[in-house]
Amino acid sequence: MPYAVISVASIAAILLYLLAFATGSTSRLEAYYWWVFGLNTLLLAALVGVVGRQLLRLRARVKSRMFGAKLTQKLVGMFALVALVPGVLIFTISAQFLTGSIESWFDVRVESALDRGLSLGRNALGFVLQDVSRKGRVVEENIQGLPDGALPGKLDIMRAELALRQIAVYDRDGRLLAYSGEPGVRLPSPPTRDALRSLGPMQSADSVENENQSGLLLKVLLGYRMPDDSVRVLMVQQSAPESIARDADLIESARSDYRGLLFNRHGLKTFYMLTLALAFLLAVTLALAFALFLSERFSAPLLELAAATRAVAQGDFSRRHPVYRRDELGMLTSMFNRMTRQLDEARQLADENHRQLEASKVYLESILANLSAGVIAFDAAWRLRAFNISAEHILNVDFDALSKLPFTAWPSQIPSLLTLVDTVATQAGDTSRRDWQLQLDYPTALGERALLIRGARLSELSNAGYVLVFDDITDLARAQRDAAWGEVAKRLAHEIRNPLTPIQLSAERLAMKLADKLSPGDAEILHRATDTIVNQVTALKGMVDAFRDYARSPRTKLQKLDVNEVIREVMTLYESNPAVKIDLSDGPLMIMGDAALLRQVLHNLLQNAQDAVLDAENPMIQISSRLEGRNVHVCVEDNGMGFATDILPRAFEPYVTNKSKGTGLGLAVVKKIVEEHQGQIILGNAEHRGARILLILPMLEA
Incomplete structure (x- = not known):
């Protein structure tokens, strides 16, 4: 920023010098002035843009109540006032002095004399033009009614008698019918078609024209009517007297030069005023730029400390500011750096402790999430604090819907939890013991499930509360029962099957040996008794086979x-x-x-x-x-x-x-x-x- 301000100030000084030189040098004014003036204007516009942007930034900082912004605003105002008051005073005095000096260079009487001399020359030319018009009337009277073939000779006579330069006759279409002129003089330019057609009989038109070679030329146009009612135009031309033309040219040239001087007077006044105004604006703008730069440089340490303070308030303790000075601001910056360093070390220590706690929490949550047993934790008011996924699966409930209710109010939302809530409330109400364990039949949509529940009261170090750990042992209990029944069935099948065959064989042998030795009535009784024994043994064998099938695992061949x-x-x-x-x-x-x-x-x-x-x-x-x-x-x-x-x-x-x-x-x-x-x-x-x-x-x- 300092180098930029110095560079801009140097460029402004060079451009202002060139502008002053171009304004004072009349020979180079038209060639270079506006270029130099445009460059200075561009530089001024750039400076105004930079200063305006800085002022808008300063205004925004003041509105946002940024620390140090009001101090910068006051400093800018003081510097601007110091630069503006002398500048305005000098500009006003310089403008008055410049205006009075340029006005005193010119005299109004000279301009009036030149105007009267020019009017006098014009009056003299008017008298000569009237004489040419009178001669034209004479020529018109002599040629009126003559045929076209007789016109050239008559025109030569009249031109010689009247001492005219050129005489020409035209019809309404602009065709040259007759001409007479001094030797060596080229043919005159025909009048315009509009002039020929607008000129009627007995009408005339005169004019004074300036020719480069002949000087002033007096021209008179006269219209006359022919016997056949056609209209002809007579043009008479005569050179103005050389002395009158020369005097008129001198007076006009002098008047033009004086008019140029008068114009230059206003132009010089305007140019000097523009140069002075541009120099004043450049000086004021540069002064404002320096004021902004110096003000911001002075308040920059305070702004940096304010920004660092906000960063510290938001938790950023890494801000460190270099110390460039040994004054009070430098001491304040050093103390601030030491404070932020200590805060950063304290935060790092706190972050490390927090990471360790988070790691422990994640570790505990991962353990709970991978436990097959359900875990539910309550606070001292019996509100839900934590749970794992297994607890939701075992109880088949959504704990998010119950998290806002106390434990005793859960059955109002899920009636199936009534048995669990009553059991836990009864066991937890016994303050003589810290933990307990029991088995509970929990009703579900697929039937009752056997839960093994263990409850424990938490210590005061963990903010008190209660924890429940439970597991679904339905399959385990069923497997134990199946194993017990299988063992019973295996032993019954083994113990019962051994005596069945001897019993059946003994009954059949009794029937064979005694059937022929008994009377028919006794033989019938023996036959019925042995059949009963054999049938019951067969039934017992069927029961034994059923025991055997249940006791042994099926041998599947998939x-x-x-x-x-x-x-x-x-x-x-x-x-x-x-x-x-x-x-x-x-x-x-x-x-x-x-x-x-x-x-x-x-x-x-x-x-x-x-x-x-x-x-x-x-x-x-x-x-x-x-x-x-x-x-x-x-x-x-x-x-x-x-x-x-x-x-x-x-x-x-x-x-x-x-x-x-x-x-x-x-x-x-x-x-x-x-x-x-x-x-x-x-x-x-x-x-x-x-x-x-x-x-x-x-x-x-x-």
Whole structure:
């Protein structure tokens, strides 16, 4: 900025010097003045633009209440006042002095004398022109009525008698009919067509023309009528007297020179005033530019400190300002730099602690997110503070909708949470212990789920509160029950099967040995007794086989097969039963499965359905298949009594049945086979009456 201001000031000084030189030199005024004046004007416009922009910036800073802006504004005003008052005074005095000096150079009486001399010359020419007009009338009277052939000779005589320079006769169309002139004089220029046609008989027109070679030429045009009513124009020309023409030229030249001097007087006055005004404006603008520069330079440290203070208020402690001076502003800048350095170190320490806390928080959240157990944390007022995704999945609720409610008000939004809320509130109300653990049956849309819940009271260091940790142990409990029942079934099958064969063999041997040795009545009693023993042993063997099938895991041999084909194979055994209907999909339903085990599943389901519709008036059993997404759905429905409400949640447990005959192991075996096929079985009652069993098996590509 300093170099720019100095450069502009130097250029302005050079241009002003050239402008003053061009204004004072009359020989170069017209050649260079306006160029130099334009350059100075451009420089002034550029300076005005720069100064105006700086003033607008200063005004904007003042309006925005920027620190130091008002001080800069006052300094600019003081500097501008100091520069403007002397400048205006000098400009006013210089303008008055310049105007008075130029006006005193000229005398008004000279201009009046030249005007009168020029008027006198014009009057003399007027008298000569009247004489030429009188001679023209004489020529007109002598040639009027003469034919065109006699005109040249007559014109020569009249020109010689009257001492005229040229005589010519024209018709209305501008054709030259006759001419007479002094030797060596070229033909005159014909009058214009408009002049010829506007001139009527007995009319005249005179004029004074300036010819470069002949000087002043006096011309008179006269119109006269011929006997045939045609109009002719007589043109008479005579050179003005040489003395009168010379005097008139001298007077006109002197008057023109004086007029030029008068014009130069106003031009010089204007040029000097323009030069003076431009110099004044350049000086004032440069003074304003210097005032702005010096003011901003003086207030720049304060503005930098103000900007740095705002940055510190916004959290930026990296601002450091160089110290260029050793005065109070320099000391203030040094103290500010030391303060920001200390604040920056403190912030870095706080950021490091915050990063460690965030890392710990993220680590804890990642652990909670990957836990299979659900975790819920409450504050001291029992409002939700934190939870993980597993908690939402296990309880099947959206905690975002419950976050604004206290824990005890959750059942008002989700009634299924009532048992959980009451249990936790009861256990947490016991202040004698900090933690507790219990198992709770939690109702869901798919039935009750077994939850293992543990609660603990948080310490005061963690802002008090409560935490619940729970896990869904339904599958684990079911697996434990299945394993226990499997072990029981295995031992019962082993212990019961061993004595069955000897009992059956002993009964049959008794029947063989004693049948011939007893009387017919006793033999009949023996036969009935042994048949009863054999039949009951056979029934016990069937029960033992059922125990064995439930106890051992199915040995699946998966291969590609069509579910519809398996259903058709099984249905061939039930063709004799008119109550059984099928509704299969059009295309094949390919899965990976064991055909023998799937046939066993279908046999069990159809046999259960047949037993269920024995007492129905119009028995109906329907088996259907369809494709749903990437799964195959096989549905078996009947119109029997359906599942009892107390049996439906435990239908897959061993020995749970409502039939008078049967072991209650059929659905348990079916469930195990379906799970071996990565499928799912869903039990339910039909809308009107009967049971509905749905098998879901994954497709081949799934």
